[in-house]
Amino acid sequence: xxxxxxxxxxxxxxxATPHVSDATRTALQAxxxxxxxxxxxxxxxxTFALLEAVAARLFPQPDRPDSPIAMAPGVDQRLTEGRADxxxxxxxxPDREAYRLGLGGIQEIAQELFQTDxxxxxxxxxxxxxxxxxxxxxxxxxxxxxxxGRFFEEMLAELTETYYAHPLAQEEIGYVGMADLPxxxxxxxxxxxxxxxxxxx
Amino acid sequence: MPDExxxxxxxxxxxxxxxxxxxxxxxxxxxxxxxxxxQEQPQAVEPEADEVxxxxxxxxxxxxxxxxxxxxxxxxxxxxxxGPWHNPETDFATDEKAQDFLFWNDExxxxxxxxxxxxxxxxxxxxxxxTLHYTAYTPRPLPDDLHVRRDxxxxxxxxxxxxxxEPYYNEVERFIGVSGPTPYPWGPARSQGYxxxxxxxxxxxxxxxxxxxxMGIKTSPAANAALSARYYQEGVGWREACTNRGFCxxxxxxxxxxxxxxxxxxxxxxHGADIRPNSxxxxxxxxxxxxxxxxVYTQNGEQKRQRCRHLFLCGGSVETPRLLLLNELxxxxxxxxxxxxxxxxxxxxxxxxxEVRPNKGIPGGLIxxxxxxxxxxxxxGGYLLQSIGVMPVTFAGQVxxxxxxxxxxxxxxxxxxxxxxxxxxxxxxxPHANNFLELAEEKDARGLPKPRLHFTAQENEHxxxxxxxxxxxxxxxxxxxxxxxxxxxxxxxxGTARMGRSGDDAVVDANGRAFDVPNLxxxxxxxxxxxxxxxxxxxxxxxxxxxxxxFLESLx
Ligand SMILES: Cc1cc2nc3c(=O)[nH]c(=O)nc-3n(C[C@H](O)[C@H](O)[C@H](O)COP(=O)(O)OP(=O)(O)OC[C@H]3O[C@@H](n4cnc5c(N)ncnc54)[C@H](O)[C@@H]3O)c2cc1C
Ligand code: SF4
Numbered sequence: 001x002x003x004x005x006x007x008x009x010x011x012x013x014x015x016a017t018p019h020v021s022d023a024t025r026t027a028l029q030a031x032x033x034x035x036x037x038x039x040x041x042x043x044x045x046x047t048f049a050l051l052e053a054v055a056a057r058l059f060p061q062p063d064r065p066d067s068p069i070a071m072a073p074g075v076d077q078r079l080t081e082g083r084a085d086x087x088x089x090x091x092x093x094p095d096r097e098a099y100r101l102g103l104g105g106i107q108e109i110a111q112e113l114f115q116t117d118x119x120x121x122x123x124x125x126x127x128x129x130x131x132x133x134x135x136x137x138x139x140x141x142x143x144x145x146x147x148x149g150r151f152f153e154e155m156l157a158e159l160t161e162t163y164y165a166h167p168l169a170q171e172e173i174g175y176v177g178m179a180d181l182p183x184x185x186x187x188x189x190x191x192x193x194x195x196x197x198x199x200x201x
Numbered sequence: 202m203p204d205e206x207x208x209x210x211x212x213x214x215x216x217x218x219x220x221x222x223x224x225x226x227x228x229x230x231x232x233x234x235x236x237x238x239x240q241e242q243p244q245a246v247e248p249e250a251d252e253v254x255x256x257x258x259x260x261x262x263x264x265x266x267x268x269x270x271x272x273x274x275x276x277x278x279x280x281x282x283x284g285p286w287h288n289p290e291t292d293f294a295t296d297e298k299a300q301d302f303l304f305w306n307d308e309x310x311x312x313x314x315x316x317x318x319x320x321x322x323x324x325x326x327x328x329x330x331x332t333l334h335y336t337a338y339t340p341r342p343l344p345d346d347l348h349v350r351r352d353x354x355x356x357x358x359x360x361x362x363x364x365x366x367e368p369y370y371n372e373v374e375r376f377i378g379v380s381g382p383t384p385y386p387w388g389p390a391r392s393q394g395y396x397x398x399x400x401x402x403x404x405x406x407x408x409x410x411x412x413x414x415x416m417g418i419k420t421s422p423a424a425n426a427a428l429s430a431r432y433y434q435e436g437v438g439w440r441e442a443c444t445n446r447g448f449c450x451x452x453x454x455x456x457x458x459x460x461x462x463x464x465x466x467x468x469x470x471x472h473g474a475d476i477r478p479n480s481x482x483x484x485x486x487x488x489x490x491x492x493x494x495x496x497v498y499t500q501n502g503e504q505k506r507q508r509c510r511h512l513f514l515c516g517g518s519v520e521t522p523r524l525l526l527l528n529e530l531x532x533x534x535x536x537x538x539x540x541x542x543x544x545x546x547x548x549x550x551x552x553x554x555x556e557v558r559p560n561k562g563i564p565g566g567l568i569x570x571x572x573x574x575x576x577x578x579x580x581x582g583g584y585l586l587q588s589i590g591v592m593p594v595t596f597a598g599q600v601x602x603x604x605x606x607x608x609x610x611x612x613x614x615x616x617x618x619x620x621x622x623x624x625x626x627x628x629x630x631x632p633h634a635n636n637f638l639e640l641a642e643e644k645d646a647r648g649l650p651k652p653r654l655h656f657t658a659q660e661n662e663h664x665x666x667x668x669x670x671x672x673x674x675x676x677x678x679x680x681x682x683x684x685x686x687x688x689x690x691x692x693x694x695x696g697t698a699r700m701g702r703s704g705d706d707a708v709v710d711a712n713g714r715a716f717d718v719p720n721l722x723x724x725x726x727x728x729x730x731x732x733x734x735x736x737x738x739x740x741x742x743x744x745x746x747x748x749x750x751x752f753l754e755s756l757x
Contacts, residue, residue: 004616004619005616021294021295021454023291023293023294023295023299023454024294024295026294027294027296028296057608058607058611059608059611059612060612082646083306084307084320085304085306085320085321086304086306086307086308086319086320086323086324087308087309087310087311087317087318087320088310088311089310089316090310090311091312091316134605134607153601156607160597160601160611161297161298161597161598163597164597165296165297165594172615173593173615173616173618175560175618175619177446177448177560177561177592178295178296180295183444184444184447184561184562187403187404187445187447187558187561188403188404188407189407189555189557190555191404192556192558196558
């Protein structure tokens with residue numbers, strides 16, 4: 001099936017309605033209103049820029065040239081606060097160490113494959129670097145001790161969850177589950193409530 | 202190269218700067234940032250003058266029912282719960298990220314061939330424990346679930362029979378208000394039907410009916426601990442019916458889901474139980490005879506002591522064995538932390554031309570137990586099938602991990618969200634020597650060793666998954682799905698302080714009492730001798746009430 005597209009603005013419009021609870025509105029609005037400029041607290045500026053560049057390839061957003069959904073700040077904030085999500089692969093070092101080592105390792109892959117920093121590569125080359133990482137056996141000494149497959153999985157999962165928690169990403173996939181007041185009545189196959197968006201033609 | 206030995210220990214920032222990538226050199230030269238939770242300093246704790254009859258640690262499915270029962274019997278009871286006490290209406294946004302606080306987010310180390318995802322996949326915290334975010338799917342085990350060893354020669358039998366548990370199943374279902382089909386199509390006839398009619402089927406459930414019918418597989422609306430109609434709850438008043446929010450895997454904001462905070466806990470409070478949230482127990486104290494005399498806990502940064510005559514440990518199957526190991530308690534059998542099991546929870550997803558909108562309606566809508574003891578099985582035990590609903594962030598995370606999609610293909614696939622439906626299994630699991638929990642060298646923010654869980658699925662689990670995957674793919678193909686893929690997962694940690702007939706190979710007896718420590722009881726998922734081929738919460742609650750009754754009888 002080809003990927004459906006939904007009209008934009010649906011979630012933002014619903015946020016203003018009584019279909020959304022106060023707690024829900026507060027959570028989503030905060031993500032919409034997050035300032036564009038972010039100063040990293042944990043990662044050094046150049047490391048943070050590298051993480052942003054990697055995130056941009058994991059979630060290419062040509063449709064949002066001026067204000068892409070930002071994913072790297074969430075990682076930096078979490079590492080700064082030392083927050084965890086309840087578990088970690090025993091094969092990986094602690095998260096802060098894993099990110100530092102892993103990002104360094106990505107530079108190493110870029111150097112090994114193209115003799116250039118990741119940021120200096122064109123998008124096809126950057127994708128080739130990420131593909132090498134995702135494949136689990138990338139070049140570079142870092143990956144002799146850091147499990148490439150696990151590191152990639154963890155980083156990708158974290159960025160993915162940040163991306164799809166954003167109201168604009170939820171608009172993109174036609175999700176309006178946040179507008180659950182007073183209830184959903186039409187829950188069967190091919191049933192939808194008036195407030196649920198239809199595909200744009 | 203980083204020093205491997207240190208890396209293994211997992212100490213923060215152990216790496217030598219000179220061997221790092223140049224970009225990171227400056228970073229690593231800096232001191233690591235300390236975690237924002239201050240380490241607890243050892244300090245003298247004032248003894249609390251007051252000795253109570255019972256302390257209950259943990260208020261999930263295992264702790265809350267017995268707390269109510271003990272309070273109802275007129276005992277003086279104190280409940281210590283590590284997490285906060287929430288107000289569902291104001292605290293539970295319909296947003297996955299905003300509800301992260303419901304999960305046990307302290308880090309646990311997942312080792313072995315199939316490392317267990319913890320956090321939101323596995324355990325919760327707060328007054329209500331993991332029931333605050335369980336899917337509320339509450340099938341009963343079938344009687345033969347309790348004796349796999351007798352039937353197959355492997356695994357372990359329960360020291361409690363189905364007949365002994367049956368009245369407790371009846372009681373729990375009636376008290377918390379389970380919606381379900383009467384008569385129930387599988388297992389022996391019941392002495393009592395479900396108190397409420399089944400919840401309406403959502404689209405994933407309807408699709409599963411469509412596919413299963415073509416395959417000759419019988420299905421039925423599932424039993425769910427969510428209200429299909431208003432229900433009167435002692436200690437609460439009228440609880441409203443489910444509004445089909447489909448958000449049960451986070452907190453239910455309208456109290457329709459029968460989590461402990463809107464069922465057994467208000468009952469306990471009504472009968473005088475003293476509930477102390479944000480109270481993390483670290484020490485269990487004993488006298489010279491080995492009897493528990495009290496516990497030390499940290500409440501809002503302050504260390505306190507509570508003396509008690511009897512202790513009920515209900516911290517869930519990771520924290521319960523962890524506390525026992527930390528305190529070197531009840532270790533004679535050598536089974537604390539061992540026999541770790543996890544339910545095979547293989548999911549199969551498909552894309553449909555129809556509009557599914559998988560976030561609406563109760564997520565665990567439809568069940569089949571036709572696969573309980575399949576005739577063509579090449580494995581021990583069995584599993585059940587259920588349709589599943591899903592929320593976007595959880596689903597996207599699974600797509601990233603399980604499907605290995607990234608970049609444009611990931612975004613494209615996720616655009617099909619409204620057309621995706623899933624089925625999963627929940628299957629029995631056998632204990633294995635390689636699967637266990639231990640204390641790691643690495644410390645948490647409190648300065649306590651982190652738990653490390655070793656889990657590797659064995660031959661039996663692999664065979665069961667393969668059998669199930671074939672059936673689930675068949676159902677989705679018959680229902681018209683395209684782009685079918687499977688996600689391998691294991692859920693629920695089970696069996697780390699198991700019950701048995703003898704202290705030689707079990708930690709507690711059939712009544713939940715520790716063989717080593719006469720005034721210590723355990724009530725949670727850790728005491729299960731075998732995993733059962735059904736979701737655990739209903740059985741945890743039933744056992745919890747039985748443990749309380751056996752304890753109360755022993756006082757007479
Ligand atoms: C997303 C999800 C969906 C699920 N869906 C289902 C389902 O549909 N059906 C089903 O049957 N099961 C389901 N489960 C599993 C079910 O929730 C658990 O099996 C069950 O709640 C476990 O009960 P428990 O009493 O063993 O532990 P818990 O309910 O986890 O309770 C343990 C409590 O102890 C507290 N605690 C731990 N250590 C300490 C300490 N040191 N001091 C003080 N307090 C402490 C914790 O904070 C917690 O509140 C689901 C789980 C998850 C994560
Ligand atoms: S589906 Fe029903 S029970 Fe589940 S969260 Fe929504 S209202 Fe609560």
